[in-house]
Amino acid sequence: MIRAGLPLLILIALAVLLWVGLGLDPDRVPSPLIGKPAPAFELPDLEREGETVTEADISAEGAALFNVWASWCPPCLDEHPLFMELVAREEVPIIGLNYRDQPEAAREWLARHGNPYRRVALDREGRTGIDWGVYGVPETYVVDAEGVIRYKHVGPIDERILENEIMPLVRELRAGESP
Amino acid sequence: MKVISLLSMLILFAGASVAAAPQEFDNPEKQARYDNMLREMRCMVCQNESLAGSPAELAQDLRREVARMIREEKSDAEIRSFLVERYGDYVLYRPPLRAQTLALWVGPFVILLLALAGVAVYLWRRRPGQDEAALDPDEQARLKRLLGEGEAS
Numbered sequence: 001m002i003r004a005g006l007p008l009l010i011l012i013a014l015a016v017l018l019w020v021g022l023g024l025d026p027d028r029v030p031s032p033l034i035g036k037p038a039p040a041f042e043l044p045d046l047e048r049e050g051e052t053v054t055e056a057d058i059s060a061e062g063a064a065l066f067n068v069w070a071s072w073c074p075p076c077l078d079e080h081p082l083f084m085e086l087v088a089r090e091e092v093p094i095i096g097l098n099y100r101d102q103p104e105a106a107r108e109w110l111a112r113h114g115n116p117y118r119r120v121a122l123d124r125e126g127r128t129g130i131d132w133g134v135y136g137v138p139e140t141y142v143v144d145a146e147g148v149i150r151y152k153h154v155g156p157i158d159e160r161i162l163e164n165e166i167m168p169l170v171r172e173l174r175a176g177e178s179p
Numbered sequence: 180m181k182v183i184s185l186l187s188m189l190i191l192f193a194g195a196s197v198a199a200a201p202q203e204f205d206n207p208e209k210q211a212r213y214d215n216m217l218r219e220m221r222c223m224v225c226q227n228e229s230l231a232g233s234p235a236e237l238a239q240d241l242r243r244e245v246a247r248m249i250r251e252e253k254s255d256a257e258i259r260s261f262l263v264e265r266y267g268d269y270v271l272y273r274p275p276l277r278a279q280t281l282a283l284w285v286g287p288f289v290i291l292l293l294a295l296a297g298v299a300v301y302l303w304r305r306r307p308g309q310d311e312a313a314l315d316p317d318e319q320a321r322l323k324r325l326l327g328e329g330e331a332s
Contacts, residue, residue: 032267100236126240133265135223135237 031133031152038066038147039131046098046106046120053121058095058143063150063173065094065166066141067117068134070101071109076138079156083116086162092170096120099129099137142166144173209249216245216258221270229272 033039038055045051058066067083069076083094096117098106103122110120123129132141135154142151151169153161204210214231220241222233230238230245241262248258262270274280314322 030267032264126236129237130240130244130265133267135266 031149033133033149034152036149038141038143038149039128041121041123041128041131043097043121043123043128046096046103046110046122053095053119055147057119059145059147061093062145063092063170064118064143065092065170066097066143067094068097068099068129068132068137068139068141070099070137071105072101073137075156077113079138079140079158080113080116082157082159082162084114087116091167092174093118097128097132097134098122099134100124100126140166142169142173204246204249212255213246213249216249216255217242219272220245220262221272223266223270 038058040055042052042054045053058064065083065086069080086092087094094117096119098120100123103124106120106122110117121128126134132139138156140153140157141149144150150173151166153166157166204213217231218229220230222228222230222235222238222241224235224237225233228235228238230241244261245258248261253261259271268274268280274283276284
C-alpha cells in the first residue's frame with residue numbers, strides 16, 4: 001500500500017505544483033513601490049509650453065490614476081478607450097507619463113485618439129520611468145491623496161481589471177477623503 | 180525557410196552586440212565591476228536575459244544608470260539596492276536569503292537529501308541475505324525441498 005502510495009502522492013503533488021505554476025504570469029512581478037511615496041520628478045508638460053509636471057500634480061485633487069504610455073506602444077491604444085470612458089464619467093483624474101517618446105508623435109496620438117489625461121509629463125529619456133520601476137508600457141498606478149502608491153498594474157488594463165481592482169480602490173480612497 | 184531564420188538570427192545578434200556597446204571607464208577595475216554587476220542583474224523586459232546582453236531599451240537605460248553610479252564611486256551594495264528599490268528582488272539573479280526565499284535556497288538540498296535517503300532505503304532492503312531471512316521456517320523447509328528436487332532431477 002505504502003509502496004504504491006508514496007510515488008503516487010509525489011506525482012500528484014508535482015502535478016498540482018506545476019499546474020499552479022502554469023497559471024502564474026511571470027510578467028506580473030509585485031512592485032516594491034506599493035505603499036511607498038510616489039518617486040519625485042519634475043518634467044516638461046506635453047501640452048503646456050514652459051510648464052512642468054511633478055509627482056505632486058498626480059494627487060493634487062485626491063486619489064488619481066497615473067498611466068505610463070507612449071505613442072509607439074500598441075497595447076496603450078487597447079486600453080485607451082477605457083480611460084476616455086472613465087474621464088467622461090468624471091470619477092477620477094488621470095495623469096499621464098509619456099515614456100521614451102517623441103513629443104510631436106505623442107501630441108499627434110492624443111489629437112487622433114482623444115486625450116483622457118489631465119496633465120502629461122514628458123519622460124523622453126526614461127529616467128523617471130526607472131524611478132517608478134517601469135518595465136512594461138503601459139503601466140497604471142493608483143496614487144492616493146497623500147501621494148502614496150497604492151496599486152500598480154503592468155500591461156494594458158481591461159474592463160475586468162478596471163472594475164474589479166482599480167475602481168473599487170479609487171472609490172474607497174476618494175470616499176475617505178471627502179467626508 | 181532556413182536561410183530566413185538564419186538571417187533573422189544574424190540580425191538579432193547584430194542588434195544585441197550593438198545594444199551592449201561597452202561603456203567607457205577610466206580604469207579596468209571599474210570596468211570589471213560594471214561587467215560583473217550587469218551579469219548579476221535580470222532584464223525585466225526579457226526576463227531570461229541579464230542586463231549585460233539584453234538589447235531592450237530599458238536594459239540600455241539601466242546600463243547607463245549603472246555606469247553612472249560606478250563613475251560616482253557608488254558601492255556594489257548601493258547599486259544593487261537602487262535596482263531592488265525600483266524593481267524588487269526579482270531583478271537580482273542571486274536572490275537574498277530571506278524567509279520568503281528560503282525554499283529557493285534550501286529546497287534543492289532538501290530534495291537531494293530525500294533522494295539520497297530513498298536510495299539508502301532501497302539498498303538497505305536489497306542487502307544480501309535479506310531474502311532468505313524473510314522466509315519463516317516452514318517456507319525455508321519448502322525451499323530446501325524444492326531445491327533438493329531440482330538437484331535430484
